[in-house]
Amino acid sequence: xxxxxxxxxxxxxxxxxxxxxxxxxxxxxxxxxxxxxxxxxxxxxxxxxxxxxxxxxxxxxxxxxxxxxxxxxxxxxxxxxxxxxxxxxxxxxxxxxxxxxxxxxxxxxxxxxxxxxxxxxxxxxxxxxxxxxxxxxxxxxxxxxxxxxxxxxxxxxxxxxxxxxxxxxxxxxxxxxxxxxxxxxxxxxxxxxxxxxxxxxxxxxxxxxxxxxxxxxxxxxxxxxxxxxxxxxxxxxxxxxxxxxxxxxxxxxxxxxxxxxxxxxxxxxxxxxxxxxxxxxxxxxxxxxxxxxxxxxxxxxxxxxxxxxxxxxxxxxxxxxxxxxxxxxxxxxxxxxxxxxxxxxxxxxxxxxxxxxxxxxxxxxxxxxxxxxx
Numbered sequence: 001x002x003x004x005x006x007x008x009x010x011x012x013x014x015x016x017x018x019x020x021x022x023x024x025x026x027x028x029x030x031x032x033x034x035x036x037x038x039x040x041x042x043x044x045x046x047x048x049x050x051x052x053x054x055x056x057x058x059x060x061x062x063x064x065x066x067x068x069x070x071x072x073x074x075x076x077x078x079x080x081x082x083x084x085x086x087x088x089x090x091x092x093x094x095x096x097x098x099x100x101x102x103x104x105x106x107x108x109x110x111x112x113x114x115x116x117x118x119x120x121x122x123x124x125x126x127x128x129x130x131x132x133x134x135x136x137x138x139x140x141x142x143x144x145x146x147x148x149x150x151x152x153x154x155x156x157x158x159x160x161x162x163x164x165x166x167x168x169x170x171x172x173x174x175x176x177x178x179x180x181x182x183x184x185x186x187x188x189x190x191x192x193x194x195x196x197x198x199x200x201x202x203x204x205x206x207x208x209x210x211x212x213x214x215x216x217x218x219x220x221x222x223x224x225x226x227x228x229x230x231x232x233x234x235x236x237x238x239x240x241x242x243x244x245x246x247x248x249x250x251x252x253x254x255x256x257x258x259x260x261x262x263x264x265x266x267x268x269x270x271x272x273x274x275x276x277x278x279x280x281x282x283x284x285x286x287x288x289x290x291x292x293x294x295x296x297x298x299x300x301x302x303x304x305x306x307x308x309x310x311x312x313x314x315x316x317x318x319x320x321x322x323x324x325x326x327x328x329x330x331x332x333x334x335x336x337x338x339x340x341x342x343x344x345x346x347x348x349x350x351x352x353x354x355x356x357x358x359x360x361x362x363x364x365x366x367x368x369x370x371x372x373x374x
Contacts, residue, residue, distance in 0.1 A: 032209045035068040035085055039175065039203030045096045046196040052149060055097050060197065062093025062104075068112065070211065077310045080265045084310075085112040089129070091157070091181075095195060100147050102137025104183060104195070106157040111310070114165065118212050123165040128315065130339060133157040133183045139191055139243065151189040151243060156353060156364065158182045158337065170210035175203050186353055186364030187239035189246055194361060229259040229267070233369035237354070239362065241279050249279035251363055259305060267307040271318065275299045283327040296326035301334050312342040316352065333357050336365065346371040 040063045047053040068087025071078040078084070088109050095101035108131025116123045132154060137144055139151040161179035168174055177200065184194030237251040253276060259269035276297050284292045303320030318336040325332065338352025350367035 030069075033070040033072070034208045035066075035070060035087065035205060037066045037068070037175065037203055037205040039064040039066070039177070039201050041093065041199045041201035043093075043197055043199030046198060048196060049193055052193070055100050055146065057097050058094070060094045060096060060199070062091070062199070064089055064091050064203075066110065068110075070207065075311055076264055081113050081310065082115065083118070086110070087112075091133070091159070093197070093199075095135070100137060100144065101149065101195075102135055104133050104135050106133035106183070107131050108157055108159065110159075112163070121167045123167075125163045125165065127159070127161040127163060127177075127179070129157070129159040131157045135183070141243070148191045148243070149193045149195065150183075150185065151191050151246075152185040155183045155185045158353070167212075170212055171207050173205040173211070175205055177201055177203075184353075184361045186237075186361050187241070188364065190240040190243040192361055227261050228373060229261065229269075229371055230373040231257050231259075231348070231369045231371045233348075233367050235273065235275075235365050235367040237363035237365045239279065241282060249277070249282075251275050251277045251279075255367065255369070257305065257369075259307065265309050267305070267309060267314070269305045271303045271305050272323075273301050273303070275301070280326050283329065287328050289328065292326070298324060299326065299330075300324040303334070303336060314340040314342075314348075316340060316350075318352075330356050334362075338365070340369070346374055
C-alpha cells in the first residue's frame with residue numbers, strides 16, 4: 001500500500017507528544033526518567049455483526065511493549081494530571097481467525113496517568129493511546145472475499161485502558177489492566193466495519209530511577225483563568241460507501257464551536273458542523289428514498305464537547321445528534337473522538353474519527369480552526 005495512505009493522525013500525534021516532552025527533557029537527565037513495560041494480554045474480538053461471530057474461531061492473545069518518560073512538573077499540566085507518563089509502544093495480537101482476519105501490529109503514542117499519590121503501594125490509573133495499525137489480512141474480492149470487516153492493511157488505532165498497580169519495589173510495578181482497542185480505516189475504503197477488541201492482562205513496568213523519589217516540582221499557582229473560547233474553522237474528509245466499486249466521495253464543511261475552560265485541564269462546550277457530503281445521493285438511492293434535492297447533500301450536527309488539555313494538545317470527546325440528516329440509515333446519533341494541536345496562538349490543527357451511533361465509522365475528519373475569542 002502506498003505510504004501516503006498511512007493515517008496522517010500518526011504524524012500529528014508525534015509532533016504533539018514531542019512538544020509535550022521537549023521542555024522537561026532539558027530540565028533533567030533523560031535516561032533516569034525512562035520507563036519500560038511489557039504487557040501480555042488475553043481477550044476477544046467483539047462481534048458487532050452476525051457474520052463476524054461465524055468466522056471468529058478463538059479468543060485473542062497478544063502483548064504490548066512500551067517505552068515511556070516520567071514527567072517532572074515543569075509544566076502546569078504535569079502536576080494537574082499527577083505527573084503522567086508519556087511514551088510510545090508496540091502492540092501485537094491475533095484477531096480470532098488467522099486465515100481470514102490475520103494478525104494486527106500497531107505503533108502508538110500514549111499517556112499513562114495514576115490517580116493516587118505515587119507513594120502508595122497500590123494505585124489505579126488509565127491509558128489513552130493513538131497510532132496506526134497494520135493488519136496482515138484484509139478484504140480482497142479474489143484472494144480473501146470472506147473478510148468483509150476491513151479493506152486496508154494500514155488503519156487508525158485507538159486504545160483506552162483502566163489499570164491497577166502494585167509496587168513490588170521502588171523501581172518495579174506489577175500492572176493489571178482491562179482495556180478497549182479499536183482499529184478501522186475511517187471509511188477510506190470499504191468494507192470498514194472495524195475491529196473492536198476487549199483485552200485484559202498482567203504486566204511489569206520497570207523505571208530506571210525510583211518512581212516514588214524522582215524529583216517533581218509542585219507549582220504554587222497555575223497560569224489559567226476561567227475563559228470563554230469561540231472558534232470557527234473548516235473540515236475535510238473522504239470515504240467509500242461500497243466495496244463493489246470503492247468510489248471516493250469527498251466531504252467538506254464549516255464548524256463553529258464554543259468552549260468554556262472550567263479548570264486548567266478541562267474545557268466543556270458545544271460544536272455545530274455543517275457538512276456537504278457528496279455521497280448522500282448514492283446512499284439515498286440505495287435506500288429507495290423517493291425524492292432527493294440538492295439541499296439534501298447537507299448534513300448538520302450538534303456535538304457537545306468535553307476536552308482534556310495537556311499543554312498544546314487537546315483530546316476531544318464529542319457525542320452528538322444530527323440536526324439535519326438526509327440519509328435514513330445514519331439515524332440521529334453521531335459522535336467524534338479526536339485530537340487537536342495548537343500550532344500558533346489562535347490556530348489549531350485537528351483530526352477526528354466521525355462515526356454514526358457508537359462504532360460505525362463515517363470518515364476521518366481533518367480540520368483547521370481559528371479562535372476568534374480566546
